[in-house]
Amino acid sequence: MNSTKLVAVDASPGQSRYGALAAALKARILAGEWPPGSAMPAEQTLAAEHGVALGTLRQALALLVEQGLVDRLHGKGTFVRSGLSGAPMLRFFRFGDGSGQVSASRIASRKVLPAPAGVARALGCGPGDAALRLRRLRSLDGVPRLVEEIWLPLPRCAALQDGDPAAWGDLFYPHLAAACGVHVHRAVDEIGFGQLGAADARALELPTGHPCATVRRQAFDLAGHCVEVRTTRGDAHAFQYTVSIT
Amino acid sequence: MNSTKLVAVDASPGQSRYGALAAALKARILAGEWPPGSAMPAEQTLAAEHGVALGTLRQALALLVEQGLVDRLHGKGTFVRSGLSGAPMLRFFRFGDGSGQVSASRIASRKVLPAPAGVARALGCGPGDAALRLRRLRSLDGVPRLVEEIWLPLPRCAALQDGDPAAWGDLFYPHLAAACGVHVHRAVDEIGFGQLGAADARALELPTGHPCATVRRQAFDLAGHCVEVRTTRGDAHAFQYTVSIT
DNA sequence: AAGTGGTCTAGACCACTCT
DNA sequence: GAGTGGTCTAGACCACTTG
Numbered sequence: 001m002n003s004t005k006l007v008a009v010d011a012s013p014g015q016s017r018y019g020a021l022a023a024a025l026k027a028r029i030l031a032g033e034w035p036p037g038s039a040m041p042a043e044q045t046l047a048a049e050h051g052v053a054l055g056t057l058r059q060a061l062a063l064l065v066e067q068g069l070v071d072r073l074h075g076k077g078t079f080v081r082s083g084l085s086g087a088p089m090l091r092f093f094r095f096g097d098g099s100g101q102v103s104a105s106r107i108a109s110r111k112v113l114p115a116p117a118g119v120a121r122a123l124g125c126g127p128g129d130a131a132l133r134l135r136r137l138r139s140l141d142g143v144p145r146l147v148e149e150i151w152l153p154l155p156r157c158a159a160l161q162d163g164d165p166a167a168w169g170d171l172f173y174p175h176l177a178a179a180c181g182v183h184v185h186r187a188v189d190e191i192g193f194g195q196l197g198a199a200d201a202r203a204l205e206l207p208t209g210h211p212c213a214t215v216r217r218q219a220f221d222l223a224g225h226c227v228e229v230r231t232t233r234g235d236a237h238a239f240q241y242t243v244s245i246t
Numbered sequence: 247m248n249s250t251k252l253v254a255v256d257a258s259p260g261q262s263r264y265g266a267l268a269a270a271l272k273a274r275i276l277a278g279e280w281p282p283g284s285a286m287p288a289e290q291t292l293a294a295e296h297g298v299a300l301g302t303l304r305q306a307l308a309l310l311v312e313q314g315l316v317d318r319l320h321g322k323g324t325f326v327r328s329g330l331s332g333a334p335m336l337r338f339f340r341f342g343d344g345s346g347q348v349s350a351s352r353i354a355s356r357k358v359l360p361a362p363a364g365v366a367r368a369l370g371c372g373p374g375d376a377a378l379r380l381r382r383l384r385s386l387d388g389v390p391r392l393v394e395e396i397w398l399p400l401p402r403c404a405a406l407q408d409g410d411p412a413a414w415g416d417l418f419y420p421h422l423a424a425a426c427g428v429h430v431h432r433a434v435d436e437i438g439f440g441q442l443g444a445a446d447a448r449a450l451e452l453p454t455g456h457p458c459a460t461v462r463r464q465a466f467d468l469a470g471h472c473v474e475v476r477t478t479r480g481d482a483h484a485f486q487y488t489v490s491i492t
Numbered sequence: 493a494a495g496t497g498g499t500c501t502a503g504a505c506c507a508c509t510c511t
Numbered sequence: 512g513a514g515t516g517g518t519c520t521a522g523a524c525c526a527c528t529t530g
C-alpha cells in the first residue's frame with residue numbers, strides 16, 4: 001500500500017513543483033510520519049510516491065536541507081533533524097584561555113508565574129498566562145560566568161515542573177527534548193549591552209552596575225512555534241563574537 | 247574562435263567535475279575576463295566551452311552563487327558581483343527612533359604611517375610597512391555617533407592619498423571601488439566591548455571611559471586578499487544586533 | 493521574437509556505508 | 512552485494528526580459 005501516490009503534487013499558483021513537493025514533505029515531517037532522528041524513505045521511493053522524477057525530488061530535498069529540516073548522508077540516507085544539540089550560548093563569550101573547559105549548569109530557581117507582557121508576546125500566549133520560569137547559573141572551572149532567566153510555555157513543558165533539576169545535566173535542549181518531546185530547531189539571539197542588576201551581580205560575584213552583555217533568545221520548534229524565551233547575561237569584557245558578511 | 251574548449255575540466259582527484267568547473271570559472275573571473283558588474287556568457291556557451299552538459303554547468307554556477315561570486319537573474323543573465331555596496335556598519339547600532347535616517351561621513355584625518363603589528367598581520371604586509379590611516383566620524387541627524395579608524399594597504403589604495411575627502415561621499419566602499427578598483431567582496435566583523443578613550447570620547451561628545459561597543463572589521467576582495475582593517479566604536483547602549491542560528 | 497535562466501524528465505553510472 | 516545518496520547527461524519545455 002505504499003506504492004500509491006500519497007500526495008498529488010500540482011503546484012497550481014506561482015509555485016514550482018519541487019517547491020510544492022518540499023512543502024508536502026515538510027507537512028509529512030511535521031505530522032510526525034518520520035520522527036526527529038529517523039530516516040526518511042529512499043529517493044526512489046519518495047519520487048514514486050509523489051509521482052515526480054528523481055531530479056525533482058532531489059531539488060525538493062535540497063530545499064529542506066537548506067531550511068535545516070533534514071540532513072542527507074551519502075550512503076546512509078536522509079534523516080529528519082533532531083534539533084539543536086548543544087549550549088551555543090558560550091560562543092558569545094571568551095572566558096579564561098579558551099581551552100577545553102566544561103560548563104556546569106545549576107538551576108537556582110524554578111517557579112510557575114504569570115508571563116509578563118514581553119515574554120507572553122514572544123511565547124505566543126496571553127499575558128498573565130501561567131509559564132515556567134527557571135533561573136540558571138552557568139560556571140566554568142568552578143567560577144560563575146553566566147546567569148540565565150528561562151521562560152517556557154506551560155501546557156507544553158509541564159514535565160519540567162517535577163523531578164530534581166540537578167539531574168537534568170549541563171545541556172538544556174537535550175533534556176527538554178527527552179522530558180517534553182520539544183525539539184529546538186531554530187533560535188534567534190538578540191545581543192545588547194547593559195549593566196548588572198543587584199541579584200545578577202551577586203550571582204556572578206561582580207559589583208552591581210558592572211557592564212554586562214545581554215543575549216535575549218527566542219527558540220522555535222520545527223513547526224515554528226516559540227518554545228523558549230531566554231535572557232542570558234555575562235561580563236561584557238568577556239564578550240566576543242564574530243560575524244561574516246557577504 | 248569561441249567554440250574551442252578553453253579549459254579541459256578533468257576533476258582528477260577527489261573533486262567532482264562541477265567543482266573543478268567552478269574553480270575554473272572563478273579563475274577566469276579573477277583574471278578579469280569578466281569584470282565586476284558585467285555579464286558572463288550564456289549557460290549554453292559556457293557549457294560548450296568547457297565540454298560539459300548543461301546541468302553540470304548549472305551546478306558549478308550554483309556553487310559560485312553560494313560563494314557570492316555571481317548573481318543570476320532570470321531572463322537577464324549571470325553577472326559577476328560588483329562588491330558590497332553599502333555601509334552595513336550601522337546595522338550593529340540602533341540610534342534614535344530608527345526611522346529613515348541618513349548617515350553622514352566626515353574624514354577627520356588622513357595620514358601615511360607605518361602599520362602597527364596587529365594591522366600589518368591582518369593586512370598581510372610587513373610590520374612597519376607604510377599604510378594609509380583614516381579617521382572617520384559618522385553622524386546621524388547631525389549627532390556624532392560612530393568613530394572609525396581605517397587602515398588601507400598602500401601600494402594599492404594610493405589613489406586615496408590625494409583629492410578632497412569631503413568629495414568622497416558617505417559610502418566608503420563604492421568610492422574605494424571607483425578610486426582604486428578595489429572591490430570589497432567579503433568582510434568579517436568581530437564584536438567586543440570596551441571603554442572610550444579620551445580622543446574618541448571627545449569626538450562622540452561622551453565622557454571618557456563611557457562603555458562602547460567595538461567592531462573590528464577585516465574586508466577582503468574577490469581574490470581573498472585583505473584590503474581594509476577597520477575599528478568602529480559607538481555607544482554601547484545603542485548596540486543591538488540579532489543572530490539567527492540553525 | 494530572440495535570448496536568458498528555471499524547471500522537469502528519464503536514465504546511466506559512481507561513491508559511500510553497512511552487513 | 513545491496514542499498515543509499517551524488518554526479519552527469521541530453522533533451523524538452525516554461526517563464527522572464529529585452530528589443
